[in-house]
Amino acid sequence: MKILVFHGSPRAKGNTAWMVDEFRKAAEAAGHGVEVLPVGRMKIAGCLACEYCHGKGAGACVQKDDMEKVMASVRECDAIVFATPVYYAGMTAQISAAIQRFYAIGKPPKATKAALLMSGAAPDFDPATATYRQFIGVMGLADAGVVTAAGDENRSPAKAEALAALAKGF
Numbered sequence: 312m313k314i315l316v317f318h319g320s321p322r323a324k325g326n327t328a329w330m331v332d333e334f335r336k337a338a339e340a341a342g343h344g345v346e347v348l349p350v351g352r353m354k355i356a357g358c359l360a361c362e363y364c365h366g367k368g369a370g371a372c373v374q375k376d377d378m379e380k381v382m383a384s385v386r387e388c389d390a391i392v393f394a395t396p397v398y399y400a401g402m403t404a405q406i407s408a409a410i411q412r413f414y415a416i417g418k419p420p421k422a423t424k425a426a427l428l429m430s431g432a433a434p435d436f437d438p439a440t441a442t443y444r445q446f447i448g449v450m451g452l453a454d455a456g457v458v459t460a461a462g463d464e465n466r467s468p469a470k471a472e473a474l475a476a477l478a479k480g481f
């Protein structure tokens with residue numbers, strides 16, 4: 312299975328990056344192909360709601376930024392993993408912008424599954440998890456699992472195991 316990972320933190324070596332790496336290693340060991348896109352550090356603007364994509368653009372966004380590269384990978388993948396730190400109870404602005412730009416294509420053409428990896432200081436993941444569940448429902452993706460890590464759980468052996476189990480279950 313071709314798994315696309317949206318790494319939504321601006322920190323290249325932070326706690327979310329650790330979760331992505333643990334997931335990636337286990338997924339590759341299980342025979343999956345994994346592509347990690349650092350959407351937290353890419354130039355992706357918010358949706359303009361101009362409707363160009365649903366008219367003249369025929370699925371292409373009027374904004375020419377890094378989302379073009381992201382969409383090329385979205386069109387090819389079988390599953391999408393969203394990885395984000397919690398910022399004021401939600402996902403980062405960067406990954407949120409990328410998610411909202413799916414408006415241009417409607418639904419990913421091939422992907423059937425999704426998962427969510429989240430890192431926070433405190434164990435309050437409910438608002439961001441609800442956003443994820445609502446989004447994948449609209450996209451027609453089945454939830455393959457959610458792994459969260461709060462405070463000292465970040466970079467812990469227990470969470471490495473949970474991430475490996477999630478990866479093997481794809």
Ligand SMILES: Cc1cc2nc3c(=O)[nH]c(=O)nc-3n(C[C@H](O)[C@H](O)[C@H](O)COP(=O)(O)O)c2cc1C
Pocket residue numbers: 320321322324325326327328395396397398399400401430431432433434435465
């Ligand atoms: C702008 C900002 C807002 C944050 N808001 C929350 C929050 O609401 N709840 C929480 O538990 N942690 C919050 N945090 C802490 C991060 O989620 C936490 O440190 C996380 O592990 C960072 O992941 P990273 O190392 O991948 O960037 C916030 C951090 C920042 C920078």
